[in-house]
Amino acid sequence: MNQDGTRHHERLLSFTTMANFARGYSPLYAAIMQHMIAWIQDDQVIDEAHNAGLTGRLASLRSRVMAFLDRPEWTNDLDPVLRLAAVLHRMVIDGDERVEGLRNFYRTVGGKRSPSEPGFALTLVRAFARVGDELLERAGSWVIQSNETARGLIWLLPAAVLQIEAAYLLELGASAGLNLYAEHRSYTLEPADGSPVSLGRAGAKQFVIPCTGAVPELVPAATAGPEILLRRGADASPVDLDNPETERILAACIWGDQPHRLQRLREGFALHRELLKTAGPAAKVERRVFPEDTQTFLAEALPAAPRAPVILFDTYFTAYLNDVDLRALERDVREFAHTWTLRHGLPWLWARFEPARAGESSPHTGWCRWFVDTWSRGRHRRIELGWAHPHLVRAEFGPGLAELESLRGPE
Numbered sequence: 001m002n003q004d005g006t007r008h009h010e011r012l013l014s015f016t017t018m019a020n021f022a023r024g025y026s027p028l029y030a031a032i033m034q035h036m037i038a039w040i041q042d043d044q045v046i047d048e049a050h051n052a053g054l055t056g057r058l059a060s061l062r063s064r065v066m067a068f069l070d071r072p073e074w075t076n077d078l079d080p081v082l083r084l085a086a087v088l089h090r091m092v093i094d095g096d097e098r099v100e101g102l103r104n105f106y107r108t109v110g111g112k113r114s115p116s117e118p119g120f121a122l123t124l125v126r127a128f129a130r131v132g133d134e135l136l137e138r139a140g141s142w143v144i145q146s147n148e149t150a151r152g153l154i155w156l157l158p159a160a161v162l163q164i165e166a167a168y169l170l171e172l173g174a175s176a177g178l179n180l181y182a183e184h185r186s187y188t189l190e191p192a193d194g195s196p197v198s199l200g201r202a203g204a205k206q207f208v209i210p211c212t213g214a215v216p217e218l219v220p221a222a223t224a225g226p227e228i229l230l231r232r233g234a235d236a237s238p239v240d241l242d243n244p245e246t247e248r249i250l251a252a253c254i255w256g257d258q259p260h261r262l263q264r265l266r267e268g269f270a271l272h273r274e275l276l277k278t279a280g281p282a283a284k285v286e287r288r289v290f291p292e293d294t295q296t297f298l299a300e301a302l303p304a305a306p307r308a309p310v311i312l313f314d315t316y317f318t319a320y321l322n323d324v325d326l327r328a329l330e331r332d333v334r335e336f337a338h339t340w341t342l343r344h345g346l347p348w349l350w351a352r353f354e355p356a357r358a359g360e361s362s363p364h365t366g367w368c369r370w371f372v373d374t375w376s377r378g379r380h381r382r383i384e385l386g387w388a389h390p391h392l393v394r395a396e397f398g399p400g401l402a403e404l405e406s407l408r409g410p411e
C-alpha cells in the first residue's frame with residue numbers, strides 16, 4: 001500500500017474505532033460512522049439512495065470526502081470525523097431545512113426516532129448529498145471545543161472531603177471555564193454498596209454518577225463546597241463565555257443523541273449569566289500556553305496576600321502535552337506550590353482528571369485517572385482517588401478517598 005493508501009486505511013480504521021466506542025454510548029454517532037464507512041469503502045451507495053436518484057451526486061462527493069479525510073493537517077485520525085459530526089449537528093440545531101429529515105433522529109432537538117430504523121441511512125445520505133460540499137468546507141475550519149460540565153466534581157469532591165471552607169480556584173486547560181462553577185451545580189454519587197452522597201448547591205439533581213468503592217460520609221456544610229474567592233482559568237484557545245455564539249459552538253460538539261449533556265451545558269451558561277449579575281466572582285479564562293506560562297499564570301492570578309488555600313485543577317488537558325512538556329508543567333506547579341505554601345502557611349490542592357498516558361493501562365478504554373496532589377507547609381502528597389468515564393457518567397474509587405480524608409485536620 002502506498003503512503004496515501006496507508007493513511008486512508010488508518011482513517012477508516014479510526015471511523016471503526018469511533019463507531020465501536022460510541023456504540024453503547026451514542027447509538028446515533030455509531031450509526032453515522034457505520035454508514036459513512038459503508039459508503040466510503042463501497043463505490044456503490046445503498047440501494048435506496050440509488051432509487052432516490054442520489055447515486056451520481058454521492059459518487060462525486062465520495063472522492064472529496066476521501067481527500068478531506070486524508071488532509072495532512074489533522075491532529076489525529078478522529079479529528080476530521082469529529083469535525084464533520086459537529087458541523088452536521090450545528091446544521092440540525094440551527095434548523096437548516098436541507099437536513100430537516102435528520103431532526104427526527106437527533107434527541108438534542110427533540111427527535112424520537114432510532115437510528116436503527118430502516119429509514120435512517122437514506123435520510124443521512126440524502127442530507128449529505130444536499131450539504132456535503134458545505135459540510136466539508138465548514139468542517140475544514142471548525143475547531144472542536146468542549147467543556148464537559150460533569151467534570152467539575154473532580155475538584156469539588158476532594159475539596160468537600162478535606163472540608164475546605166474557602167479557596168482561590170484556578171484551572172489549567174479550562175476551555176470556557178464552566179467547571180469553575182462546580183459548587184453551584186449538583187452531583188450525586190451513587191455507590192453500589194452504600195447511600196448516595198450529594199454535593200453542590202443546585203436544588204434539582206443534575207449529574208448522577210453510579211460508582212464502586214467507598215465514598216466517605218461528608219458533613220452537610222462541606223457538601224455545599226467552599227466559598228470561592230476567585231475563579232480563573234487559562235487555555236491556549238480560550239472559549240469566550242460572554243459571546244452568545246460560544247454556547248452554540250459547544251452545543252454542536254456534543255453528540256446529537258445526548259440531550260442531558262446539552263441541558264447540563266445550557267445550565268452552565270445560565271449559571272454564568274446569573275452570577276455575573278451578583279457580587280460573587282465570575283469565571284474568567286485567559287489565553288495562556290502551558291507549560292511555558294505556568295508560573296506566570298499562577299503568580300498573576302493569585303493575590304499577593306492570600307487568606308485561603310488554592311484549589312488548582314485540570315481535566316482532560318494534559319492529554320494534549322507530550323511527556324517532556326507534561327514533566328515541565330508538573331515541575332513548575334510543584335515548585336510554585338511548595339514555595340507558596342511555605343510562604344503563606346496555607347495548603348494547596350491540585351485535583352486532576354486525565355486519560356492514561358501511552359503505555360499506561362486503564363480499567364476501561366478511554367477512562368480517566370482521578371488523582372490529587374496536596375501541599376501543606378511545603379509537604380507534598382500524591383493520592384490516587386480512582387478512575388472514571390471521561391464524561392464522568394461512572395466512577396470506580398479505590399482507597400485514596402479514605403487516605404485523603406485522613407489528611408483533614410488542623411494545619
Ligand SMILES: C[S@@+](CC[C@H](N)C(=O)[O-])C[C@H]1O[C@@H](n2cnc3c(N)ncnc32)[C@H](O)[C@@H]1O
Binds near residue numbers: 174175234238289
Ligand atoms: C478536551 S479540552 C478540555 C476542556 C476542559 N478542561 C473540560 O474538561 O471540558 C482540552 C483543552 O486544553 C486546551 N489546551 C491544549 N493544549 C494546551 C496548552 N499547551 N496550553 C493551554 N491549553 C491547552 C485546549 O485548548 C482545550 O480547551
